Amino acid sequence: MTKQTTFKLTLLASLCAGAMSFSALAQSDLFKELDVNADGMISTSEAQAHSTLSENFELIDLDADGNISEEEFATTGL
């Protein structure tokens, strides 16, 4: 195996590791738990299961579409 091939494999491995840690960060366990129908959004009814989320729903729903997306959920730091 040449040095260049080894370098490419190392690069590929680190890219894969980066992608995995990114997806882990993007969706927390709490988000998955609250997203009962797993559509990637927390609706007002799903938010009822979490007091902080339901009380601050309108503040967290930044684009006011009636759902909390992963991105919006991430801003809560929950």
Ligand SMILES: [Ca+2]
């Ligand atoms: Ca949902």
Ligand SMILES: [Ca+2]
């Ligand atoms: Ca929204």
